Amino acid sequence: MRQEIVDGVLQYIKSDDSSEEAFNDQALQLFRYQYTNNTPYQMYCRQKGKTPRMVKSWKDIPAVPINAFKELTLSCEDPEKAEDVFMTSGTTKGIRGKHYHPTLEVYNQSMLKNFKNRFMKGHKQIKMGILFPTEEEMPNSSLSHYLALAYKEYGTGDSQYLVNDLGLQTDSLLLLLEHAETSGDPLALLGASFSFVHLFEELQDRGRSYQLPAGSRILDTGGFKNKSKELDLETFYTQLSTLLGVDKSECINMYGMTELSTQFYDDGNSSIPSVKSGPHWIRTRVVNPLTGQDVPKGEKGVLVHCDLANFNSVTTILTEDLGVEKEEGFQLLGRVQGSEAKGCSIAVDEFIRAAKGSSQ
Numbered sequence: 001m002r003q004e005i006v007d008g009v010l011q012y013i014k015s016d017d018s019s020e021e022a023f024n025d026q027a028l029q030l031f032r033y034q035y036t037n038n039t040p041y042q043m044y045c046r047q048k049g050k051t052p053r054m055v056k057s058w059k060d061i062p063a064v065p066i067n068a069f070k071e072l073t074l075s076c077e078d079p080e081k082a083e084d085v086f087m088t089s090g091t092t093k094g095i096r097g098k099h100y101h102p103t104l105e106v107y108n109q110s111m112l113k114n115f116k117n118r119f120m121k122g123h124k125q126i127k128m129g130i131l132f133p134t135e136e137e138m139p140n141s142s143l144s145h146y147l148a149l150a151y152k153e154y155g156t157g158d159s160q161y162l163v164n165d166l167g168l169q170t171d172s173l174l175l176l177l178e179h180a181e182t183s184g185d186p187l188a189l190l191g192a193s194f195s196f197v198h199l200f201e202e203l204q205d206r207g208r209s210y211q212l213p214a215g216s217r218i219l220d221t222g223g224f225k226n227k228s229k230e231l232d233l234e235t236f237y238t239q240l241s242t243l244l245g246v247d248k249s250e251c252i253n254m255y256g257m258t259e260l261s262t263q264f265y266d267d268g269n270s271s272i273p274s275v276k277s278g279p280h281w282i283r284t285r286v287v288n289p290l291t292g293q294d295v296p297k298g299e300k301g302v303l304v305h306c307d308l309a310n311f312n313s314v315t316t317i318l319t320e321d322l323g324v325e326k327e328e329g330f331q332l333l334g335r336v337q338g339s340e341a342k343g344c345s346i347a348v349d350e351f352i353r354a355a356k357g358s359s360q
Contacts (some may be wrong), residue, residue: 002076005033009106009281009311013113018280026281026308027058030315037076040068041314047354059285063292063304063318069097069259074313077102086142088258099142099258102312107261110309111149114279118265119188119219119252120154126215128159129176131191131199137165142258143221147190155188163195170202177210177244186215189244193220193253196240197231203243211245218246221254237269255332259317261309264329277329281308286325289318289336297325302336 012026032052035042041064045051050062064074070088073079079100088097101107120126130147138144151159162173180187189196196218203209218240231239240251249268255276256263262282266274278284285294286301295301303323306316322333 002033002037005030005311006103006106009308010109012308013106013109013279013281016280023280023283023308024058027061027306027315028052028055030308030311031055031058031061033311034076034314038074038314040072041074044350044354058283058306058316059294061306061316063287063316064314065318066257066259066320067097069099069313070095073098073100075100075102076312084145085140086145086258087140089141097258099313101261104145106309106311107145108149110262110279110281111146112153114263114265115150115154117279119150119217119254123154123215125154125156126186126188126217127180128155129173129187129189130159130161131163131168131173131189131195132161133163133165134161142256143192146256146263150190163191168195168198168202170199173199174202174206174208177212180212180216181210181245184213186213186217188217188219190219192222193236194222196220196236200239200243209243209245216244216246217250217252218244219252219254221256233269233272237272257319259310259313260305260307261311262307273331273333275326275329275331282306284323284325284330286323286330287318300324300333303330303332 008026008029012022015022035045035052044064045062048062050060055061068074075082077100079085081102082100083103084101086099086101128151130151132147133141133144135141135144135148151161160172160176162169162176176187220240237248237251240246241248248270251269253266253269253274253276254263255265260282262278264276264278264282266276268274283306285304285306286299287293287304288295289302300322301324303319303321304316305319308315320336322336323330324333
């Protein structure tokens, strides 16, 4: 592992330097490193005519289609020596995407600093209920690691995990809610969006609702993909607020993905769709996937994220998420369809053929 690369990224995250110049310098340094050490990526970049000599801005760094993580090993270091490997939950032809982390030091610092600023909001600790399995139960899940970091670093000693291999531990969760309501101590509930849907069903079946004390907050993530019951966002956050007594402004959604090392947050869901934004070490473009060019501000396009905490794989990823640029960030509008989906598929095919050295 190139320790100087890791040290440079860690220093940049700590620096709080949000200038365009600093971001660009760090992005170009990482591009040179990844171009040199990530062979499939280098082959793709060369086909695009995007060598380190030609790329002058972070916006010019070739974006890797997110599904390429399912087809190829994208790593600058020996994947066999990775400290951890996060794997996607979705499958394509039975294949899960893999994101290799030679060290978790960068991922952890990225998560903790961002989480402190966006969710803890100046508080050192809060009692937590985690509505997701532990790292031991889901060892290759980036979300289980993310929530374990939150739990260990910012949760009080009486925080609890409330999902295991038997599902949602409803009785323990209701006791936690009752204690918070009667004690007046703030409570934070964090977990996958669909875990909260299960909670809604239990509360409605039992005719129960709670009024959590001031300072309580909720974090959900992941949406409802591949689930049988799906709620629209307005209904989801209304139910969170009415059943748990937490204002929508304190119901935070985290948008992240296995292939990134940095997460985005909104400032609550009083207004839907909310505007999401990230820290100074990640930036987002909204592009036409057929051309790779930015769409005019205010128009819909596919999100491309440039994450400087992704030091070992690739910094720049073409997602399959539709969005629109806003003054303070972007709005997430769902999965790509139609021409956008076709553009993403073409990009994946192009990347794989280039990376495998195909002349077709």
